Amino acid sequence: MLKSKSIVRAYLLAVVCCLIGLSEGGTLVYAEGGGSSYNYSVWGDTVAAPSAYEAKLLLNGISLGVGAFNNPSDLHVTADNEIYVLDSGNNRIVVLDRQFQKTAIIDSFEHDGQSDTFLNPQGIFVTEQKHVLIADTGNKRVVHLDQNHKLVKIVDKPQSDLLRESFDFQPVRVVMDKAQRVYVMAVGVFDGLMEFSAEGAFTSFIGANRVMVDPVELFWKKLSTKAQRSQMIMFTPTEFTNLDINDEGFIYATSGEWGDNIRKLNAQGSDILRRTGYFNPQGDIRYTSASGPSRLIDIDVTDSEIYSVLDSKRGRIFTYNGDGHFMYVFGGLGNQLGKFNSPVAIERVGDDFLVLDKAFGEITVFQTTEYGRTLNEAVRSYYRGEEEKAFHLYEQTINMNANLDFAYSGIGKSILRQGDYEEAMRYFKQSLDQGNYSKAFLLYRKQVLREHFGTIMTVVIGLVAVFLLVRIYRRMLNRKRGVSVE
Structure with a gap:
């Protein structure tokens, strides 16, 4: 009995130590100072990986012939690879074609018979019909222009019982779904994304972030006096940092807090992101207590449920498949090509990546390596149900990177769909799936x-x-011997 009590005490002590450790800053080294390309093993160790992307080109306003960019804050690329650069400091939108040639500059529009302009806009979104939505932050409104850059409507400060009278509407990011509902991320809004109808009327909040509670602080709050509690930090939901929307109308959003800082929201605002990888998608899972976890400030969703997030703290771009498996990482902070000072936005042009640097006023173009192309196509082939092709492509990625544990699982899934269950078990066992x-x-x-x-x-x-x-034989044998059988 005494021994069992000692064991219980030991477990309780271990739990308390873990909670304190979590509150003090988390995990250890993630290969800080190492190469820009790596992966995480099943056990959470940092392992070497081939580069999936390489920086090939650096663009700025002068090289594009439009004058220097001034604190650009957002990018958008349409389905036909037209590129929209939100040049916030110059209060304009620069439109480029796939060859990075200027096709238009949007710096004003006609409003009530007069020329109207933007003031420090922070977010841009372009629909399939080339309608342009601008989060015109300085003017505290969302401007909706048609494909000819003519005004469709303006969404300004909403009136609702859900909002306090002193609410200051400062939109910073915006997207629109196929039903023309507009979703706005605004400064100081902790209740989620603001949803507006096709007519521009505010309808509700969706996808409020969950409150992140420090277990140690919660413990002390229960023991503290009322005066002490008043001095403690309030538990409030965190703001979103960015959002994107895919072809099916699901909103992908990032928040700056560690944990479930990537979310996929359905029409009801519920988070349906799949997190079945070895670790939840969140950027770096290993880091020093001094540097802290990743701070995700942008997200880009492409086909086949592949999505990428931008970490402003270390300048890295992390990419995941639809199940939440970490595919690859590239980028970083620095002064050479492929590094950034203040990265703020990412977008894809085909399979190329564009990364916008606010401080430098530059766009870095990244192109896939053979490894990156093979891995992207392997994930897409599996998503499309092309099991045979996915199998061979995953095998190629393993030949180039034996440390990519989830590729073994990808092979297993491809074989599973083909009905070879015994062979699939072998690959799942190898990947610890x-x-x-x-x-x-x-x-x-x-x-x-x-x-x-x-x-x-x-x-x-x-x-x-x-x-x-x-039994019959034994019964017959017993009868002959005169033994009674019950």
Whole structure:
């Protein structure tokens, strides 16, 4: 009894130590100062990885022939690869084609018969029909222009019982879905994204961030006096830092806090992001207590549920597949090509990446390496149901990077879809994918039972028949001996 009490005390002490450790800053080294390309093993160790992207080109306003950019804050790329650069300090939008040639500059529009301009705009979104929405932050409004850059409507300070009278509407990011509902991220709004109808009327908040509670501070709050509690930090939800929307209308959003700092919101505002990778998507999972976790400030969603996030703290771009597996990372802070000073936005042009640096007023163009192209296509092939192609592409990625553990799981999934459950189990075991291993095992067991059902039933019936014959024989033998049988 004494021994069991000691064990309980030891467990309680360990839990308290863990909680204190978490509150004091978290994990240790993540290979800080190492190369810009790496991955994480199943065990959370930093392992070497080939570069998936390489910086190839540096663009600025002067080289583009539009004059120097001044604190640009956002990018948007349309489906036909037209590029919109929000040059905030110059209160304009520069439009480029796929070859980075200027096609238009939007710096004003007609409003009530007069020329109107922007003031320190911070966010831009372009629809499939080339309608342009601008979060005109300085003017405290969202401006909606059509494909000819003519005014459609202006969304300004909403009137609602859900908002306090002193609410100051400062939109900084905006997206629109196919039903023409507008979603706005605004300064100081902790209740989630602001949803507006197609007519511009405020309807509700969606996707409020969960409150992040420090367990140690919560413990002390329970023990403290009322006066002490008044001096402590209030538990309030965190603001979103950016958002994007995919072709299906799901909103992907980032927040600056560590934890579930990437979310995928459905129409009801519920988070449906899949987190079935070895670690939750969140940027770096290993870091020093001095530097702290990643601060995600932008997100870009491409086809096949692949999405990328930008970490402003270390200037890195992390990419994940739809299940939440970490695919690759590139970028960093510095002065050479491929590094940034103050990265603020990322976008894809095809498979190339554009990264906007606010301080330098530059756009860095990254292109895929053979490894990056192969891995991207492997994920896309599996998503499209092309199992055979995905299998071969994942094998190629493993040949280039044996440390990419989730590729073994990808091969297993491809084989699983083809019905080779026993072989799939082998790959799932190698990648320590317990969930899919169990699934493959159950299917393999059913397959074995189905294939050998006749043999199994023959054996069972034969054993039952032998058992009955033995019993009958023993009874007959006992009768001959005169032994009574009950």
